[in-house]
Amino acid sequence: MKKQSIVVLTGATSGLGQLVAAELAKRGVHLVLTARSKSKAEETMSMLKSINPEAKVDFFYGDLSSMKDVKRIGDEINSTYPNIDVLINNAGLHAFEQRITEDGFSEMIAVNYLAPWLLTYILQETLIKSGEATVVNVASEASRNHGILKLPEDLTDTSTFTARESSKLYGKTKLLNIMFTGELARLFVGTGVTVNALNPGFNVTGLGRELAFASVLERILNLLHIGDPHRGADIIVRLATDTKYKEVTGGYFNVGTGKAINPSYPCGDEGLENKLWTYTKEIFKLRGILQK
16 A cells, blocks of 8 residues: 555444554554544553554544535545545444434434445545545455335334344445445546445454443354454455455445355346436435535
8 A cells, every 4th residue: 555545434433443544554644533532532542552653534524414514524524635645434333223324314324335435436536636545445255134125214214122133124224335335436437536335244343233232242252253353444444455456346245254255145136236226316415415
């Protein structure tokens, strides 16, 4: 990776994102991080400076469940940097009950799919200006458990669900991430921008924070060496920095081996991926979030 590459990373104040930020700080990149909590951002900043005192780190604050905040963050990043070398859409959550955002979306759909879609859309020209930028979307093999995909209804569905039923919605949001990756890769053809998605594997940091026993379970799994988040962070960093991944776009890569894997249908269906892109853009336009 060239010196002082500018890397935008969401969800950098905890979990996989924080581990990715730490590894990138070692490599001397200019980190542009999103955060909702200023106290967590300050803790993350201290950690990064302890790893590399010369680390260049900027924070942009907002709630990624709010499309107004996502748009503002994107606009602020655009106005601050002439180009972006890497965008890592990492932030995500697994909610165990339905919560509706201020925009009227299901929180999981908003944070896991709509936020990365919107942020990438807003930053696309700045990515193109770098000459050979990289977009990395953190998906999951949970995408194989996505239930029945209904477009465009799923994008605005706010039906209630139980903790058990939450897995299908989470899986669906990750399916949408992979489909979005495929269409975005085609839209960027000829610009020098590559777009790939990945499966970070099972990570203890991804356990539902809302589960009462999550912290206990995390300690048990750590003792058993199950769900090591460093493996998930490693594949994210590899896709963001390894030149061999610049030779492919629209791919989906696995934790550990770093090899390409075939995602679940309808990923790869160009017609449906294009419809997903069109429906998503239209929803943002209808709600006044996007003007064009």
